[in-house]
Amino acid sequence: MSDLQKQVQEAADRLVESGEERGLQVAVYRDGVQVVDVVAGVADPESGRPVTPDTPFYNFSIGKGATATVAHVLAQRGLFGYDTPVAELWPEFGRHGKQGVTVRHVLSHTAGVPGVPLDTTPEDVCDWGRMTAALEEAELWWEPGTKVGYHAYTFGFLVGEIVRRVTGKPISQVLREEVAGPLGVADELYFGMPEREHARLARLEDAPVDMSEWGEMPADLPMFKAGPMSLMPNADLGNRPDYLSADIPAGGKTSARAIARMYAALLGEVDGTRLITQERLREATAVVSDGIDEVFGFPATWGLGYGIGGPASTAAQSPTVFGVPGAGGSAAWADTATGTAFALTKNRLTNDFAAASTFGDLVTH
Numbered sequence: 001m002s003d004l005q006k007q008v009q010e011a012a013d014r015l016v017e018s019g020e021e022r023g024l025q026v027a028v029y030r031d032g033v034q035v036v037d038v039v040a041g042v043a044d045p046e047s048g049r050p051v052t053p054d055t056p057f058y059n060f061s062i063g064k065g066a067t068a069t070v071a072h073v074l075a076q077r078g079l080f081g082y083d084t085p086v087a088e089l090w091p092e093f094g095r096h097g098k099q100g101v102t103v104r105h106v107l108s109h110t111a112g113v114p115g116v117p118l119d120t121t122p123e124d125v126c127d128w129g130r131m132t133a134a135l136e137e138a139e140l141w142w143e144p145g146t147k148v149g150y151h152a153y154t155f156g157f158l159v160g161e162i163v164r165r166v167t168g169k170p171i172s173q174v175l176r177e178e179v180a181g182p183l184g185v186a187d188e189l190y191f192g193m194p195e196r197e198h199a200r201l202a203r204l205e206d207a208p209v210d211m212s213e214w215g216e217m218p219a220d221l222p223m224f225k226a227g228p229m230s231l232m233p234n235a236d237l238g239n240r241p242d243y244l245s246a247d248i249p250a251g252g253k254t255s256a257r258a259i260a261r262m263y264a265a266l267l268g269e270v271d272g273t274r275l276i277t278q279e280r281l282r283e284a285t286a287v288v289s290d291g292i293d294e295v296f297g298f299p300a301t302w303g304l305g306y307g308i309g310g311p312a313s314t315a316a317q318s319p320t321v322f323g324v325p326g327a328g329g330s331a332a333w334a335d336t337a338t339g340t341a342f343a344l345t346k347n348r349l350t351n352d353f354a355a356a357s358t359f360g361d362l363v364t365h
Helices: 003-017 062-076 091-097 103-107 128-137 154-167 171-180 195-200 235-239 241-245 256-267 278-284 354-364
Strands: 023-030 033-044 289-292 299-302 321-323 331-335 340-346
Touching (some): 003 023, 003 033, 023 354, 033 256, 062 103, 062 154, 062 171, 062 256, 062 278, 062 331, 103 154, 154 171, 195 241, 235 241, 256 340
Antiparallel strands (some): 023 033, 289 299, 321 331, 331 340
């Protein structure tokens, strides 16, 4: 066993024994080879079912990294360019002055349509036609490309409908055929997950949150206009069978090794499969937008679909790191400078990235 594998395993066991985490996976690839494969704890506290390396977890926004990857694979094939107007591929989207929104704007969270209607229910989110119709009727929050704001739910439906228009297939199927399948992880990396597979998933639980740490949130925060509180990520939402079965490409169900393998195959070859060229990787991970996020108020730096910087570091501190973390504390990223791809998946939803930075520090030092 390598030193790194041993250190990560010990750290994972400590987190579970302390009660800070319930069940988790950590996977690390270096130059296309998996060098860490760690599991700890239970996937389902009720049955005591342990976490195994192939246990999928619902990781919320980690899935956006896979959504972006599907877009790059199709762009590389010439099905659209980054500067193609979305309305050219999806004419109904051009309503209400949105004809200037490009694929680049969508991928860099600058499109200006970050919100879903405030009466949207979880059932609505599971209805593809309803969500895309809402986007067709949406009005711009800002001139596309002029500001950045996290498109928490809309990112997945925007990219997913672009993918559906150019391929004629749902993004779940394209993910399987173009990314997960070739990498040998088709049964570990999903958007919509067939119901017969749900029993394999880790069950999510919410860590207790001390609201006093958050202070009084002003009622006029833009995030409260971007979607109803009933859609904020939590364990109940992430355990819903309809959410697990539906195509909601703003999130995804994945094992750590599957999403780390995907990032490794963006950096280079993994067992003979490389997802995009070196030139395209450079373009996808160059800074496209940065500034104070219009929706959530924090500093944000985006490439084309990937955040730049680590889950616990800024773009200035880690300019060669790209990826997307998930609500609840999961994270997946790659580093073009070191050839490292990393993923942490876990089922206890915390409101910080403490575990991700603990493991990330072990991996990078």
